[in-house]
Amino acid sequence: MFTPRPIGFVSSPYKDTKEIPKGLGVKHAAVGVLKILPEFGPGLVDVEGFSHLFVIWEFDRSHDFDLTAHPPSDNRTHGVFATRSPRRPNPIGLTVVELLHRDGCEIHVRGVDMLDGTPILDLKPYLSSVPEEKLRRGWLAEAEARRRQT
Ligand SMILES: C[S@@+](CC[C@H](N)C(=O)[O-])C[C@H]1O[C@@H](n2cnc3c(N)ncnc32)[C@H](O)[C@@H]1O
Numbered sequence: 001m002f003t004p005r006p007i008g009f010v011s012s013p014y015k016d017t018k019e020i021p022k023g024l025g026v027k028h029a030a031v032g033v034l035k036i037l038p039e040f041g042p043g044l045v046d047v048e049g050f051s052h053l054f055v056i057w058e059f060d061r062s063h064d065f066d067l068t069a070h071p072p073s074d075n076r077t078h079g080v081f082a083t084r085s086p087r088r089p090n091p092i093g094l095t096v097v098e099l100l101h102r103d104g105c106e107i108h109v110r111g112v113d114m115l116d117g118t119p120i121l122d123l124k125p126y127l128s129s130v131p132e133e134k135l136r137r138g139w140l141a142e143a144e145a146r147r148r149q150t
Helices: 038-044 138-149
Strands: 008-011 031-036 052-058 092-103 106-110 119-125
Touching (some): 031 038, 031 119
Antiparallel strands (some): 008 031, 031 106
C-alpha cells in the first residue's frame, strides 16, 4: 500500500466539529479554500473548467473506528460502510464542493464540511453519470420519509 501524503490543506470556517451542520436535509453552504502546496500547483492546470470537484481528504482528528454508526440523520444503527461516519477503518473523507474560482494554488469553493486544517489527499473533477432514476438512497430515504410523516 502507498503511504498517503497531503497535497494541501483545507481552510475552513469550522474549528470544532460542533459547528458543522448535521442531520437530515442539511445543506453545506460554507465557503472555504483548498490550499494546495506549491509543489503540486502544476497539477491544477484546467481544474477551473469544472463546476464541482471531489475532494478526498483525511479525517485527521478521528483516532479510532467502529463497524457500526449511529448517524445524526436517523435513530437507528447502520454498518459504517452504509454511512459517512468519520470513525472508519481508513479515515478517508469525500466531499463534493462547488468550485467558485482559483487563484494560483488556492481554490475557493462552496460546500466544505471539513475542519480547518484538514489534509487534502486528492482532487478529481466531479462527473456524475448515474441517472437520477437509477439512484437508491437506502436507509436515508426511509429516514427522510419518516420525517415527512411527522
Ligand atoms: C459526516 S462526515 C462527512 C464527511 C464527507 N462529506 C464524507 O462523506 O466523507 C462530516 C463530519 O466529519 C467530522 N469532521 C470534519 N473534519 C474532520 C477532520 N478533519 N477530522 C475528523 N473529523 C472531521 C465533522 O464532525 C463533520 O460533521
